[in-house]
Amino acid sequence: MNTDEIFENRRAVAIKICQSIRKNGGQLLNAQFFLERPYCADSHSYKFSSTNFLRLLAADNEAICKCNPRWFSADEIKNNSWSIRQHAKPELLEVWTKSSDGKPVCFLQEFYNAWSILDKDSFKPKNQELLTIIENLQARGLIENGTDIISFQDCIDSIKKFAESNGADELTSILTVQTWVAESKLKTKMSLFLPSYSDSILTDIEQAPDKLFESMNTARAILKKLLHEKVTPLAKNLSADDFFRDLKIIYHGSEITLQNEDETVYPN
16 A cells, blocks of 8 residues: 555544544543553564554454454464454554665554454453552652542543643543553553543544544653653651661660660669
């Protein structure tokens, strides 16, 4: 496919995403099934681009709701003689390479989710504790340390604020939050925390579909910047009893009379 055909295909994907969001009350429900960034798990493994992430978010595929981030190319499956689940559907994802004269060339290639491959084991997602997520944001200065009660929603609000402070418009802020929530690895009902798209934002995308892909790339750049933010080690909150928790007192003897707290006299 030439570049014009690829971008025209992307526009169709953007429109499909808008239709799905409108159908589901302003939320992109597929986002809740991505517990980490999807990746190609072929012999040469790599994480998918923001563009292919959007393509998967647009997918109407039973495999998506299995929360398995691993995807394999049709060529890899054929080369390994793996068996495909009955009625399994592939997704067309972009693969970029260079021609003999050095010009970029793109084509759409079939990828199957690992769930669709009978020879693959099931995926067990790693559960990240909410406390770990909070401390990660506190160390980067996004949440004030010492606050008594912090919820996952507070974390989401801090990500939105960080995106806005880095120049994100409303759509980019939504995509930043949505991507962060979907990849937070918190074991909870993610659908409760997915951001909502207003009718005006959806209309803007429908009128200029390229904006969705551009904003997704910007959102990814913001999250990458967050990852590289300066980290300040958190001071542990110690109670009065904790200050000398590791202190050991060994009594050897004395030349004078000593009393304990209950006025008991120590032996000489």
